Amino acid sequence: MSMVKNYVLGEGDASPTPANNNSPVHPLPTSWYSSQDIHELERRAIFSRKWLLTTHKLRFPKTGDWLRYEIAGYAFILVKDRQGNINAFHNICRHRAFPVVTEEGGTSGIFSCQYHGWSYGLNGKLAKAPGYQDLEGFDKSKNGLLPIHVHIDVNGFVWVNLDASEKPEISWEDDFKGIELQPRFEGFNFEDYNFDHTSEMSEEYNWKILADNYNKSLGLYAVDTNDGKSTTEEIANRLKIASTYYFPNAAMTVLPHSFFMQRLVPAGPSTCSIRYEVYRHKNSTDEEFEIINETYKRIMSEDKALCGAAQINLHSRTKEEPVYFQSVIRDLITEHHKREEDAEEEIWPARQGIPKEEAVSKEDMDFCSKLTSNDASALTAGGCCGGGCGGGPPTIAATAPETMVI
Numbered sequence: 001m002s003m004v005k006n007y008v009l010g011e012g013d014a015s016p017t018p019a020n021n022n023s024p025v026h027p028l029p030t031s032w033y034s035s036q037d038i039h040e041l042e043r044r045a046i047f048s049r050k051w052l053l054t055t056h057k058l059r060f061p062k063t064g065d066w067l068r069y070e071i072a073g074y075a076f077i078l079v080k081d082r083q084g085n086i087n088a089f090h091n092i093c094r095h096r097a098f099p100v101v102t103e104e105g106g107t108s109g110i111f112s113c114q115y116h117g118w119s120y121g122l123n124g125k126l127a128k129a130p131g132y133q134d135l136e137g138f139d140k141s142k143n144g145l146l147p148i149h150v151h152i153d154v155n156g157f158v159w160v161n162l163d164a165s166e167k168p169e170i171s172w173e174d175d176f177k178g179i180e181l182q183p184r185f186e187g188f189n190f191e192d193y194n195f196d197h198t199s200e201m202s203e204e205y206n207w208k209i210l211a212d213n214y215n216k217s218l219g220l221y222a223v224d225t226n227d228g229k230s231t232t233e234e235i236a237n238r239l240k241i242a243s244t245y246y247f248p249n250a251a252m253t254v255l256p257h258s259f260f261m262q263r264l265v266p267a268g269p270s271t272c273s274i275r276y277e278v279y280r281h282k283n284s285t286d287e288e289f290e291i292i293n294e295t296y297k298r299i300m301s302e303d304k305a306l307c308g309a310a311q312i313n314l315h316s317r318t319k320e321e322p323v324y325f326q327s328v329i330r331d332l333i334t335e336h337h338k339r340e341e342d343a344e345e346e347i348w349p350a351r352q353g354i355p356k357e358e359a360v361s362k363e364d365m366d367f368c369s370k371l372t373s374n375d376a377s378a379l380t381a382g383g384c385c386g387g388g389c390g391g392g393p394p395t396i397a398a399t400a401p402e403t404m405v406i
C-alpha cells in the first residue's frame with residue numbers, strides 16, 4: 001500500500017507530510033537525472049505501478065472514440081466501448097506485436113491490425129485472426145488485446161495503471177482517495193467544459209526536472225490563498241485557480257474559463273515530452289479563453305527554457321530542491337530495487353504473464369536481460385530485444401515478445 005501523499009496542491013496546501021518524518025531528506029544526486037539505469041528503474045518501480053492521470057472522459061463522446069497514449073515506453077489505447085465503458089489496452093497486436101493503431105485517435109467500430117489483419121472489438125476481444133482462428137487448439141478468447149486498469153473518478157478524469165496483475169498492487173484509493181473531492185474544486189463543474197485542443201513539446205531534459213520545477217513553484221500559479229479557496233473578490237473576478245500536481249507525472253490547472261492537463265512523458269534519461277490537453281468552458285467567450293490560454297502558453301514556454309538550462313547545469317543544483325517530491329521518487333526506487341535484489345531478477349509489473357504454452361521462454365528472456373545488464377551500450381539501443389525482455393526502453397515492446405503467437 002502506498003504510504004505517501006501523491007499529490008501537491010497549489011498555495012494553501014503545498015507542503016504535504018514527508019514520507020518518513022524521522023529521516024533527513026536530501027536532494028537526489030544529479031546522476032539520478034541522467035542515468036539510463038535509473039530511468040529503467042523508474043519504468044519498473046514507478047510508471048508500471050502507480051496510477052497515472054491521463055485524460056478526461058469528455059474526449060470520448062461517442063461509442064468507438066479512441067485515443068493513443070504513451071508513457072515511459074508503454075503505448076496504449078483508450079477506447080469507449082458499446083456499453084459506454086472506457087477501456088485501455090496495450091497497443092500491441094497479439095499476433096506479431098505490430099501496433100494495433102498507428103494514428104493519434106479516431107472513431108472505430110473495430111480495431112484491425114494492418115500487418116496481417118487480426119481484428120479486435122472495442123472490448124479488446126479478438127474478432128478475427130486470419131490463418132489462425134480455425135487451427136486446432138487456437139483459443140480466440142486467450143488472444144484478445146492486453147488490458148490495462150482504468151479508473152474514472154467522480155469528476156470524469158481517466159486514470160490508468162499498467163500493473164499487469166488482475167488487481168493492481170496499488171489501488172487508486174491508496175494513491176488518490178478523495179483528491180477529486182478537494183474543496184478547491186467546489187464551484188467547478190467539469191461537465192461544463194468542452195475539449196479544445198492538444199499540444200506537445202519535446203524536451204532535452206529529464207522529466208523530473210520539470211516535475212521539480214512544478215512542485216517548487218506550484219504556488220506561483222495559484223492565486224487561492226484562503227486554505228485552498230479563492231477569495232470572494234477573486235471568484236467575483238473569475239480568477240479562481242486550482243492547481244494540483246498528481247504524482248508521478250501529471251499536473252492540472254483549473255480555471256473558470258478553461259482547464260489544462262499536463263503530462264510529463266519520459267522518453268529516456270535526459271529526454272521527455274510534455275503533452276497538454278486544454279478544455280474550454282462552454283460559456284466562455286473567445287477573448288476570455290484566449291487571455292488564459294496565452295498566459296498558460298507563456299508560462300510553459302518559460303518553464304521549457306528554465307528546465308533546459310537546469311539539465312545543462314545539473315552539477316550546480318544546490319538549494320531549494322523540492323525534496324518531498326524527490327524523497328517519494330527515492331523511496332519507490334530503492335524499495336523496488338530491494339525487491340529485485342531479494343528476487344535476484346528484475347521485476348517488471350507491467351509485463352504480462354507468460355503462459356506455459358507460449359513459445360518465448362523465461363530462460364531466453366533472462367539470458368537477454370543478463371546481456372543487457374552486462375553491456376551498458378546495449379541499453380541505449382533498447383537492449384538485445386528492443387526492451388521486450390525488460391532490458392531496455394521499447395516503444396511497443398514492453399510486453400511484446402511474451403505475447404506473440406509464433
Ligand code: FES
Nearest residue numbers: 093095096113116
Ligand atoms: S495481424 Fe497484427 S501483427 Fe500480424
